[in-house]
Amino acid sequence: MQKPFILAALLGIAMTPAQADDIALFAAGSLKEALSDVAADYTEAYATPVATSFGPSGLMRERIETGEAAHVFASANMRHPKTLEAAGKGGPVALFARNRLCALARPEVDVSTETLLDVMLNAGIRLGTSTPKADPSGDYAFELFDKSGHAEVLKSKALLLTGGPQSAKPPEGRNAYAWVLDSDQADVFLTYCTNAVMAQKEVQDLQIVQIPEALSVGADYGLIVLEGAPSEAWRLAMHILSPAGQSVLAAYGFDVAALPKGD
Numbered sequence: 001m002q003k004p005f006i007l008a009a010l011l012g013i014a015m016t017p018a019q020a021d022d023i024a025l026f027a028a029g030s031l032k033e034a035l036s037d038v039a040a041d042y043t044e045a046y047a048t049p050v051a052t053s054f055g056p057s058g059l060m061r062e063r064i065e066t067g068e069a070a071h072v073f074a075s076a077n078m079r080h081p082k083t084l085e086a087a088g089k090g091g092p093v094a095l096f097a098r099n100r101l102c103a104l105a106r107p108e109v110d111v112s113t114e115t116l117l118d119v120m121l122n123a124g125i126r127l128g129t130s131t132p133k134a135d136p137s138g139d140y141a142f143e144l145f146d147k148s149g150h151a152e153v154l155k156s157k158a159l160l161l162t163g164g165p166q167s168a169k170p171p172e173g174r175n176a177y178a179w180v181l182d183s184d185q186a187d188v189f190l191t192y193c194t195n196a197v198m199a200q201k202e203v204q205d206l207q208i209v210q211i212p213e214a215l216s217v218g219a220d221y222g223l224i225v226l227e228g229a230p231s232e233a234w235r236l237a238m239h240i241l242s243p244a245g246q247s248v249l250a251a252y253g254f255d256v257a258a259l260p261k262g263d
Contacts, residue, residue: 022051023233026060028076030192034252042239048232056135056163071233073224077136081224090226098255099219101140102193103209109187113210128161128186135163140217141190147215178202194253
């Protein structure tokens with residue numbers, strides 16, 4: 001119990017006693033599988049329940065800003081937690097994982113890494129993305145468009161199918177990206193590579209297409225403990241950053257740095 005307080009003292013952070021039994025973890029939707037496992041491991045190790053809530057990072061940040069109780073926020077970018085830090089709602093912000101964009105395509109689409117840009121520009125191809133500002137995945141997709149030399153064309157044709165406050169919800173238990181393509185709402189969808197892997201597990205004939213190096217966009221994931229969080233929230237954050245937590249993230253396809261290279 002003393003280690004989180006020592007860490008906080010070193011960082012110059014004020015901490016308050018726990019006010020509830022559960023630690024409230026808000027996190028990006030792309031982290032749902034990985035951080036659900038991390039939270040379960042943490043609860044087993046420390047006998048402290050973790051209440052998880054997942055969704056588009058921008059919308060999760062807005063829920064925190066409007067006063068919804070959260071102790072730890074794991075975002076799919078650095079900007080949303082840094083916005084909270086700048087507003088005095090917590091900090092510091094730590095980079096804890098990285099992701100990449102991939103293209104997910106229906107089985108009948110003739111596409112490869114080399115032809116992906118031409119396919120996305122094809123007027124007959126329905127190109128889906130998540131919703132910029134509400135969901136960092138959409139921001140990263142539009143960043144890719146900016147690098148393509150055809151930004152206006154791609155942005156104007158992009159279908160914002162997920163991640164927004166008004167986006168249609170997939171049926172219970174279905175992966176959002178598998179459902180979007182399987183229900184014929186788009187031909188190609190840009191999303192995180194980790195999301196694409198989970199979608200392909202559900203609909204096995206979906207194609208995962210790597211982004212060409214010239215268009216590649218990386219996603220930095222930021223972690224923040226919020227103002228007034230109990231000491232157990234700091235321990236949860238440290239658990240996410242520890243080799244135990246990082247190994248779970250790596251198993252789900254995230255790029256992580258805090259893993260020992262061996263004895």
